[in-house]
Amino acid sequence: MNSIDGIIALLSKLPGIGKKSAGRLAYHILESDRSFARLLSEQLASLHDSIRHCSMCGSWTESEPCPICADSTRDTALLCVVERSQDVRVIEESREFRGRFHVLGGLIAPLEGINPDDLAIGSLVRRVRQEHIAEVILALNPTVExxxxxxxxxxxxxxSPVTITRLASGLPVGGDLEYADRLTLSRSFRGRTKMGA
Amino acid sequence: MNSIDGIIALLSKLPGIGKKSAGRLAYHILESDRSFARLLSEQLASLHDSIRHCSMCGSWTESEPCPICADSTRDTALLCVVERSQDVRVIEESREFRGRFHVLGGLIAPLEGINPDDLAIGSLVRRVRQEHIAEVILALNPTVExxxxxxxxxxxxxxSPVTITRLASGLPVGGDLEYADRLTLSRSFRGRTKMGA
Known part of the structure; x- marks a missing residue:
């Protein structure tokens, strides 16, 4: 296997990238200035070393705690629970939420062998008690899981003496939070509903 | 800018990869085993050093001449002219053609400032004379250029005493050779027509 085949094989393992797309990407990189490949190579090499999980919220971060947990201007009484670290990014980009986050690391899915114990739910319960959280906003995908x-x-x-809300179903059912546009996400935050009401 | 933002910024420069897709890719890499990022990093770092243009046909290669030009079992009387190196790969995968290739490096496009002198047309004319080519198959995209x-x-x-053919218009007009399926490409080879007839 030559270098191009090697790159194509690796790139086609990425989500949404088929063999033909991987070919296009590989040739694009080859025909671009070599500084592009070098930069991408360096960043990939250092990625796992420079990034770890925040000890407070669990999202990917370079500093400890992460910039959001360390930000004293955020509303510490508000906690937004998300499935994955990238959901934090999506919500931050909507600029709708000024509290802090808690990353579960997945959703309960017994058929896939993902049980509550595999997720950061115990630490969530502890945080709610210790950090005097007034409201927990559940910002999970509107799917069965x-x-x-x-x-x-x-x-x-x-x-616990805490209000639990979840995002309004402005999100299309069965969809993925990551693909929501900013407006839909803003509306979901504003129309969030209290659970068990 | 942190490491994830850096990777996302680089990945979103690739063709067909928007900001959201780049985010998905970056987080996928981050959540994959770190050996994946390391392998991809290494291959990217060595890509430009290990790959050069074949001195005969002009396609990207690690050996000199490229494996196709070096293959003595190929029909040296047949020469297939393509726009780009990746077209060689597409045609090789169709297994329809057993001759050799000549990569132009682009198509004539005066509005974009690409003139015949910018392409490997002079060397094509020399090859046709020196290598006793019997047939030149023009396998260029069926576009204006x-x-x-x-x-x-x-x-x-x-x-020159050479037959010039071009691929049959089994390819959809205005389309891109790279996206042709194997069958369409095979038919285009079999139904190739003589030019100027």
Missing amino acids: GDTTSLYIQKMLQN | GDTTSLYIQKMLQN
Whole structure:
């Protein structure tokens, strides 16, 4: 296998990149200035070394704690629970939310062997108690797994003096939070509903 | 700018990769085993050093001449002219053609400032004379630029004792050779027509 084939094989392992797309990317890189390949190579090499999970919220970060957890201007009474680290980025870009985050690291999916114990739910319950959280906003995908996880978290927090809300179903059912546009996401935040009401 | 933002910025410069796709790719790499990022990094770093243009046909290669030009079992009387190096790969995968290649490095496009002198047309004319080529197959995209270039090459070779053909219009007009499926490409080879007939 030569270098181009090697690059194409690696790139086609990425999500949404088929063999033909990988070919286009590889030749594009080859025909671009070599500084582009060098930069991308360097950043990939250092990626895992420079990034770790924030000890507070669990999102990917270069500093400890992450810039959001360290930001004293954020509303510490508001906690937004998300499935993955990239959801934090999406929500931050909507500029709708000024509290802090808690990353679960997945959703409950018994068929795939993902149980509550595999997720950062225990640490969520501890944070809610220790950090005097007034409101927990569940910003999980509106899917079966997202709803199951929301209900489970609601049950785990029912003895805590905290309001639990979830995002309004402005998000299309069955969709992925990552693909929501800014406006839809803003509306979901504004129309968030109290759970168990 | 942190590491993830850096990777996303670089990846979104690739063709067909928008900002959201770049985000998906970056997080996928981050959440994959770190050996994947390391491998991709290494291959990117060495790509430009290990790959050069074949001195005979002009396609990207790691050896000199390229494996196709060096292959003595190929029909040296047949020469297939393509726009870009990746077209060689597409045609090789169709397994329809057993001759050799000549890569032009582009198509004539005066509005974009690409003139015949910028392409490997002079060397094509020399090869046709020196290598006793019997047939030149023009496998250029069926676009205005492809047709212009085909006609120009036909004119340049009109005093050479060589048959000039071009791929049958099994390819959809205005389309891109790279996206042709194997069957369409096979049919285009079999139904190739003689130019100026």
